[in-house]
Amino acid sequence: MANQVTLNKQTESEKLQEFLDRIDRGDKIEADDWMPDDYRQQLIKLIAMHGMSEIMGALPEKEWVPKAPTLRRKLAIMAKVQDEMGHGQLLLRVAEDLLAPLGKTREDLIDDLFTGKLKFHNVFHMAAPTWADAGVIGWLVDGAAIITQTMSLDTSYAPYSRALHRICAEEKFHAQHGESIVLTLAEGTAMQRQMLQEAVNRWWPALLMFFGPPENGQISSNQELNIRYKIRSQTNEELRQEFFNKYVPRIFHLGLTLPDETIHYNKEEGQWYYQQPDWNEFKQIVQGNGPRSAQRLQLRKISYEEAQWVRDALLANQRNAV
Incomplete structure (x- = not known):
């Protein structure tokens, strides 16, 4: 019996090494390939959170569909909301x-969202009280998302990579949509510029938190594992620095300011320095205690319950077809 246990351990160890060798060669892992349990769990955590964040992320902008200032803007933001929902479903x-071998389904993920086990992104717990917020979400929040998603385009898990290629292509249009709103407001009246500045101020702490806490010289075990498995290729702080490189000069170019007098770029070090947000507040937000957490979850729950008849009808059709 002892020899059999040793053989099984060796076999698992050999499988893991073969798996790591495949990843190091640049091979892609498909859903029906053997994978380590922690690889599967890391993917489920990441992709489920990403999917739910796409769905929950449509809700702040959905509020502005009936209030958009022109018909063209209304059609554009309506299309964006539809895209985000589609990304979530994809x-x-x-x-x-990934869940199927564990005996779990999409319904389990929905339940986890409603019970607080499954988190969604911190930025989508925030309020969007003005039209300028819709612009900042499209330009800066979607811009941050593109940076994160672009990092994972070459992820080792092939189905996620394929989904991201489609999502990133559409997110670029979303960022252009947001930039168009921002530019119009920046070139508008004094009141419009003030509204835009207030929106930037309001969203800046959430944008700093977007990529997660800095590593402070040591990356977390989750980040380290994801990088080893080539699920991701950059740390939180590397992503945040990339965001600063791209967007801080553009914000200043528009004559806008940031609510951080300390932010500056050190050319010799190639590093942005900035005032850290309140990371305790970040933890509270992602745990469901943000400004609009309860309202957004309740809206999603109502929508899900009201659409139950659609799911029932589809399942009935499937059973009849069989």
């Missing part, structure tokens, strides 16, 4: 394949 489908 990603949950990817997550479903």
Whole structure:
């Protein structure tokens, strides 16, 4: 019996090494390939959170569909909301394949969202009280998302990579949509510029938190594992620095300011220095205690319950077809 246990351990160890060798060669892992349990769990956590964040992220902008200032803007933001919902459904489908061997389904993910086990991104717990917020979400929040998602385009998990290629292509249009709103307001009246500045001030702490806490010289075990498995290729702080490189000069070019007098770029070090946000507040937000957490979850729950008849009808059609 002892020899059999040793053989099984060796076999698992050999499988893991073969798996790591595949990843190091640049091979892609498909849903039906063997994978380590922690690889599967890391993917489920990442992709489920990403998918739910796409769905929850449509809600702040959904509020502005009936209030958009022109018909063209209304059609544009309506299309953006539709795209975000589609991204969420696409990603949950990817997550479903990973959940199936564990005996779990998409319904379990929905339940986890409603019970607080599954988190969604900190930025989508925030309020969007003005039209300028819709612009900042499209320009800066989606811009931050593109940076994160672009990092994972070459992820080792093939289904996620394929989904991201489609999502990133559409997110670029979303960022252009947001930039168009921002530029119009920046070139508008004094009141419009003030509204835009207030929106930037309001969103800046959430944008700093977007990529997660800095490593302070030591990356977390989750980041380290994801980098080893080539699920991701950059740390939180590397992503944040990339965001600063791209967007801080553009914000200043528009004559806008940031609510941080300390922010500056050190050319010799190639590093941005900035005032850290309140990371305790970040923890509270992602745990469901943000400014709009309860309202957004309740809206999603109502929408889910009201659409139950659609899911029932589809399942009935599937059973009849069989």
